[in-house]
Amino acid sequence: MNYSLELATEKDVAQINKIINYYIETSGANWSWHPRSLDEAKEWFLSHNYSIHPIYVAKTEDNIVIGYASLSSFRGKDGYWPVAENSIYLHKDYIGQNIGNKLMEILLNHAYKSKLEVVTAWIDSQNISSIDFHKKWGFEVVGQMKNIGYKFNKRHSVTILQLSVIKEEL
Numbered sequence: 001m002n003y004s005l006e007l008a009t010e011k012d013v014a015q016i017n018k019i020i021n022y023y024i025e026t027s028g029a030n031w032s033w034h035p036r037s038l039d040e041a042k043e044w045f046l047s048h049n050y051s052i053h054p055i056y057v058a059k060t061e062d063n064i065v066i067g068y069a070s071l072s073s074f075r076g077k078d079g080y081w082p083v084a085e086n087s088i089y090l091h092k093d094y095i096g097q098n099i100g101n102k103l104m105e106i107l108l109n110h111a112y113k114s115k116l117e118v119v120t121a122w123i124d125s126q127n128i129s130s131i132d133f134h135k136k137w138g139f140e141v142v143g144q145m146k147n148i149g150y151k152f153n154k155r156h157s158v159t160i161l162q163l164s165v166i167k168e169e170l
Contacts, residue, residue, distance in 0.1 A: 008055040015065035017041035028124040031149045066094040069103035082117035111165045125157040139163045
């Protein structure tokens with residue numbers, strides 16, 4: 001399948017939002033209880049400073065967004081400046097087609113070039129496939145916060161991973 005990887009634009013926000021809302025409604029991958037409105041999605045989009053905190057999309061030749069990846073500000077405090085949190089979500093019909101790997105590669109190369117030092121991932125502890133995916137890229141588990149989330153009438157734990165990006169470009 002042919003697709004391109006590019007920086008997201010505001011025109012992509014509605015399609016990105018459909019992807020994240022699928023996970024909000026069907027899984028523990030995102031602990032929000034309610035779908036994100038388009039206005040909330042635009043606010044999220046605008047909160048990203050592309051020189052350090054980009055959003056990339058994977059798009060088909062027909063300009064359909066089939067996945068996205070972002071680096072977001074970590075905890076919103078200046079003292080955490082060299083740290084970012086990553087997110088990667090794929091349209092459910094495109095999982096297992098190497099798109100997640102390509103998005104991670106472009107994201108980590110951006111992190112390296114923008115002088116970030118650490119990229120974190122905060123993943124529902126039951127999401128073993130995402131934890132394993134991050135480990136494959138060199139992320140290390142640095143902790144777990146037990147039973148701090150609540151979704152679908154049960155408690156959830158979060159596994160925290162981090163990757164030092166003070167090294168060679170990938």
